Amino acid sequence: MSSSRSSKVARGGLIAALALSIATSGAPALATDDDPIIDHPTFKGASDDLDRNGAADLILSSGDKARKKILRLTPGGYRQSGSAWSTTKLDVTRSFESKFKVYLHHFRPGADGIAFVVQTEGPRALGGWGGGIGYRGIKPSLAVEFDIYQNSYDSSRNHLAVVLGGNPDHQEAVVESPISLYGKPFNARVVYSADEQLLQVYVKALNAGSRESLVLEQEIDLARHVGSDAAWVGFTGSTGIGLSKQDIYSWTVQGSRA
Numbered sequence: 001m002s003s004s005r006s007s008k009v010a011r012g013g014l015i016a017a018l019a020l021s022i023a024t025s026g027a028p029a030l031a032t033d034d035d036p037i038i039d040h041p042t043f044k045g046a047s048d049d050l051d052r053n054g055a056a057d058l059i060l061s062s063g064d065k066a067r068k069k070i071l072r073l074t075p076g077g078y079r080q081s082g083s084a085w086s087t088t089k090l091d092v093t094r095s096f097e098s099k100f101k102v103y104l105h106h107f108r109p110g111a112d113g114i115a116f117v118v119q120t121e122g123p124r125a126l127g128g129w130g131g132g133i134g135y136r137g138i139k140p141s142l143a144v145e146f147d148i149y150q151n152s153y154d155s156s157r158n159h160l161a162v163v164l165g166g167n168p169d170h171q172e173a174v175v176e177s178p179i180s181l182y183g184k185p186f187n188a189r190v191v192y193s194a195d196e197q198l199l200q201v202y203v204k205a206l207n208a209g210s211r212e213s214l215v216l217e218q219e220i221d222l223a224r225h226v227g228s229d230a231a232w233v234g235f236t237g238s239t240g241i242g243l244s245k246q247d248i249y250s251w252t253v254q255g256s257r258a
């Protein structure tokens, strides 16, 4: 395809990621003055707003100066998987923006990573541990994975990928992360333009002076793919023979309620 918006701009490789890192002004416009429909600057008071499954739980963070209520997808045991879905369903025929702060940490080497997932299986959806990152088997679904463990089908232990239909063995788009996904907190942003039928994924390290990078683009008609106008949104995570504590510190979604 000759279009600069070919279906998988960052299919893989550091060069693609670096080339895209200067193009951060290309995000589809959203009505950013809209109040978030999902709004967790911390997860204080969020227990009724999130359906949690498997290893996922809301806990008080430790090690911070000010302890905060956070979403812990895996608490650092072997072969765990966890998921958490907002009770607010999202209208995926409309544009949306999901922003979240991630911290994957505690053991070395870490495993396996987390994913931001849009799915229509239901609020009890929970996928497999290990390389399944807690979303394997959830379908219909779209997963944006932050993968910190190199399975046989993976390019590295520090990559992002777009995966459809709950099958992590097949990545629609994959890219080496320009920032370390493990050991340091980072911010991520997933933007879906319904008009352009385009999904974009951004990451940003938290150290002073770091810039946000556009790392993945995926053309997708999301409502058609998940088979419904209304979808559950949330996170999954897993461990395997390697393990990590895998935490979401904040999460907001701007978009339309289903």
Ligand SMILES: [Ca+2]
Binding pocket: 112, 131, 147, 148, 149, 150, 151, 154
């Ligand atoms: Ca992996």
